Amino acid sequence: xxxxxxxxxxxxxxxxxxxxxxxxxxxxxxxxxxxxxxxxxxxxxxxxxxxxxxxxxxxxxxxxxxxxxxxxxxxxxxxxxxxxxxxxxxxxxxxxxxxxxxxxxxxxxxxxxxxxxxxxxxxxxxxxxxxxxxxxxxxxxxxxxxxxxxxxxxxxxxxxxxxxxxxxxxxxxxxxxxxxxxxxxxxxxxxxxxxxxxxxxxxxxxxxxxxxxxxxxxxxxxxxxxxxxxxxxxxxxxxxxxxxxxxxxxxxxxxxxxxxxxxxxxxxxxxxxxxxxxxxxxxxxxxxxxxxxxxxxxxxxxxxxxxxxxxxxxxxxxxxxxxxxxxxxxxxxxxxxxxxxxxxxxxxxxxxxxxxxxxxxxxxxxxxxxxxxxxxxxxxxxxxxxxxxxxxxxxxx
Numbered sequence: 346x347x348x349x350x351x352x353x354x355x356x357x358x359x360x361x362x363x364x365x366x367x368x369x370x371x372x373x374x375x376x377x378x379x380x381x382x383x384x385x386x387x388x389x390x391x392x393x394x395x396x397x398x399x400x401x402x403x404x405x406x407x408x409x410x411x412x413x414x415x416x417x418x419x420x421x422x423x424x425x426x427x428x429x430x431x432x433x434x435x436x437x438x439x440x441x442x443x444x445x446x447x448x449x450x451x452x453x454x455x456x457x458x459x460x461x462x463x464x465x466x467x468x469x470x471x472x473x474x475x476x477x478x479x480x481x482x483x484x485x486x487x488x489x490x491x492x493x494x495x496x497x498x499x500x501x502x503x504x505x506x507x508x509x510x511x512x513x514x515x516x517x518x519x520x521x522x523x524x525x526x527x528x529x530x531x532x533x534x535x536x537x538x539x540x541x542x543x544x545x546x547x548x549x550x551x552x553x554x555x556x557x558x559x560x561x562x563x564x565x566x567x568x569x570x571x572x573x574x575x576x577x578x579x580x581x582x583x584x585x586x587x588x589x590x591x592x593x594x595x596x597x598x599x600x601x602x603x604x605x606x607x608x609x610x611x612x613x614x615x616x617x618x619x620x621x622x623x624x625x626x627x628x629x630x631x632x633x634x635x636x637x638x639x640x641x642x643x644x645x646x647x648x649x650x651x652x653x654x655x656x657x658x659x660x661x662x663x664x665x666x667x668x669x670x671x672x673x674x675x676x677x678x679x680x681x682x683x684x685x686x687x688x689x690x691x692x693x694x695x696x697x698x699x700x701x702x703x704x705x706x707x708x709x710x711x712x713x714x715x716x717x718x719x720x721x722x723x724x725x726x727x728x729x730x731x732x733x734x735x736x737x738x739x740x741x742x
Contacts, residue, residue, distance in 0.1 A: 486664040489698040497696045498733040502545035502645045508536045518640040519686030528688040530638040531626040538621040540612040544603040548576040569615020586632040590624035642704040652728040655699040656736040676709030
């Protein structure tokens, strides 16, 4: 304490600062009722009105999104073919099988499930209402013969492209591209635009050009540009036609005779195609009938040193199981899958009466299995080079 300062003066000096602090604190708490400090997303703190002064907005209705769950596209129903009875077939000719135009030297590895809009081997067909299972009506299930007959194989022809000849795995014959498209009536073979498309065997060009007025598919301009060849060789008295669709260009004319390897046109993306690929079909008897198709993988030769497998997946009563995943582990160690024909109107081979087929399997033992009603059913099959093997997978009672 300064000696010239009185006790009263000293007390006043201490009281004045204390009073000032009290006033400041009071103002701070009074303003806090109406203002708060918020930190924005950019990290800058800003003063905003306190919650007690805000008018609350009505809460929006809650929306629940299930991550990773996709609604499967529903397949457009394909009407059952109405056909007249055909006479008992007779084998009029036994052709000499043609060598394929491409030899597989490397083992193909399965590709991840592609996005539909980016896959050049996909043909776009609109679909409607989702279906959880390919056949919901048990009365539509078909029952094939008890035995499967592989004695009348017809692996006669070469391959249709002077380039890649491996069909798109998710969209083989009778499959739906993971439930995104209608059941396929062909195989799709992706290649660069303009890649040469060739005749797989001897025949005569039945039609060559656009399919706007002359229809071969479910609607006009389905294939864009198409070539249909009537093959010289018959099978069991049946006339065989081959169809090459979505072509960028056509190099032949109607009535022209063609031989194996003759150029028919170039790979394209005409019609309903989303990318460049060859849409290849085999038809029987009626070249105009979209329902007269058969699985092309049962008609052309497999690659060198490889074979073809056809089979059935049936329930305990022997009825076809549509849309069922078939798993394969073969001698090259590469996992493969193929689905049984999704639609009961997908025509099987007249003799095999199969509901799945897959070509170009390496020679040797293959484990083939399915999961039926939470139970694994498996068989081991020996694949022979350049030959057709068969298997039946049946659910246990």
